[in-house]
Amino acid sequence: MLEERIRRDGVIREGNVLKVDSFLNHQMDIRLFEEIGREFARLYKDSKVNKILTIEASGIGIACMTAAQFGCPVIFAKKSKTSNLADDLYTARIKSFTHNNEVDIVVSKDYLGPGDNVLIIDDFLAMGEALNGLIAIVEASGASLVGAGIVIEKAFQPGGDLIRSRGIRVESLARIKSMSVEGGIEFC
Amino acid sequence: MLEERIRRDGVIREGNVLKVDSFLNHQMDIRLFEEIGREFARLYKDSKVNKILTIEASGIGIACMTAAQFGCPVIFAKKSKTSNLADDLYTARIKSFTHNNEVDIVVSKDYLGPGDNVLIIDDFLAMGEALNGLIAIVEASGASLVGAGIVIEKAFQPGGDLIRSRGIRVESLARIKSMSVEGGIEFC
Numbered sequence: 086m087l088e089e090r091i092r093r094d095g096v097i098r099e100g101n102v103l104k105v106d107s108f109l110n111h112q113m114d115i116r117l118f119e120e121i122g123r124e125f126a127r128l129y130k131d132s133k134v135n136k137i138l139t140i141e142a143s144g145i146g147i148a149c150m151t152a153a154q155f156g157c158p159v160i161f162a163k164k165s166k167t168s169n170l171a172d173d174l175y176t177a178r179i180k181s182f183t184h185n186n187e188v189d190i191v192v193s194k195d196y197l198g199p200g201d202n203v204l205i206i207d208d209f210l211a212m213g214e215a216l217n218g219l220i221a222i223v224e225a226s227g228a229s230l231v232g233a234g235i236v237i238e239k240a241f242q243p244g245g246d247l248i249r250s251r252g253i254r255v256e257s258l259a260r261i262k263s264m265s266v267e268g269g270i271e272f273c
Numbered sequence: 274m275l276e277e278r279i280r281r282d283g284v285i286r287e288g289n290v291l292k293v294d295s296f297l298n299h300q301m302d303i304r305l306f307e308e309i310g311r312e313f314a315r316l317y318k319d320s321k322v323n324k325i326l327t328i329e330a331s332g333i334g335i336a337c338m339t340a341a342q343f344g345c346p347v348i349f350a351k352k353s354k355t356s357n358l359a360d361d362l363y364t365a366r367i368k369s370f371t372h373n374n375e376v377d378i379v380v381s382k383d384y385l386g387p388g389d390n391v392l393i394i395d396d397f398l399a400m401g402e403a404l405n406g407l408i409a410i411v412e413a414s415g416a417s418l419v420g421a422g423i424v425i426e427k428a429f430q431p432g433g434d435l436i437r438s439r440g441i442r443v444e445s446l447a448r449i450k451s452m453s454v455e456g457g458i459e460f461c
Contacts, residue, residue: 112381142333145330
């Protein structure tokens with residue numbers, strides 16, 4: 086269903102850009118998000134998830150609909166332009182290839198710690214910058230990382246497989262093998 | 274329930290700052306958000322809401338849980354640092370008193386237009402800057418504005434009443450009459 090939707094409503098632009106603004110990250114199709122949340126809940130049903138971690142802004146909606154299935158809270162990492170080294174924050178620096186800059190992402194130490202079983206949720210996985218930053222924050226907190234749930238993975242970019250090779254579970258609902266303006270999208 | 278939660282878990286800081294990071298805008302209590310969504314759905318049940326508009330980042334979770342009740346999509350306005358005057362965007366400039374700067378908020382023209390009945394959702398209302406910006410975008414689109422649903426209104430600041438005086442329906446679930454570090458919170 087998701088693959089069909091990506092094929093139908095996704096717009097491919099030069100430079101491996103896939104625009105899914107119409108249903109995923111500007112306008113958000115909540116009925117689709119509910120299906121996505123149910124699927125992540127099915128995949129991680131035995132993992133005792135008690136916290137979901139995501140990153141602002143476009144991960145929040147999917148994270149919330151997934152959390153509704155688990156009955157657990159969501160924490161969203163905030164992007165900070167200022168160098169934010171407060172004692173009460175976990176931080177990680179990530180590179181944005183979309184915006185060609187670096188940002189620090191921060192999570193309050195109050196909300197993650199040993200004893201938590203954390204599922205990371207995000208809309209996209211390509212180079213893995215955001216996901217690596219979120220993983221670093223979970224590790225710094227002493228919480229257990231259950232794995233990650235990703236809506237769309239650009240599997241032709243190395244992020245996902247590099248993270249899997251470290252023994253981390255990454256479940257992507259749609260994995261794009263290749264895409265081009267002329268040829269459209271091929272899924273794995 | 275919400276007022277009790279604000280009293281219990283809200284932290285008051287100098288300068289009329291109310292921190293509700295633990296359940297509303299950093300960690301998000303999804304069970305509470307579901308209750309909030311049901312309440313907004315009850316308040317606006319006769320309004321034929323078919324689109325919910327919010328603004329990144331902390332409005333998104335509440336907007337999604339409300340949209341799940343209406344079965345409609347959410348659109349979130351994006352904050353843009355660059356002066357973004359593309360033909361395909363509705364824009365409004367808003368002042369942030371928290372960050373002491375101005376940002377443009379943008380919504381694609383593809384997702385709002387005549388025939389839409391729009392409910393605006395946000396976590397906070399104080400001076401009304403964000404809400405006024407979202408209202409301006411709805412008006413520019415030709416859509417009908419059903420009203421706004423706000424979780425916490427600082428009713429001692431003028432934003433809400435100024436907007437109501439223009440005939441716009443604003444429903445705030447918790448209205449703070451006064452707050453201080455010493456005296457705590459008094460609700461309307």
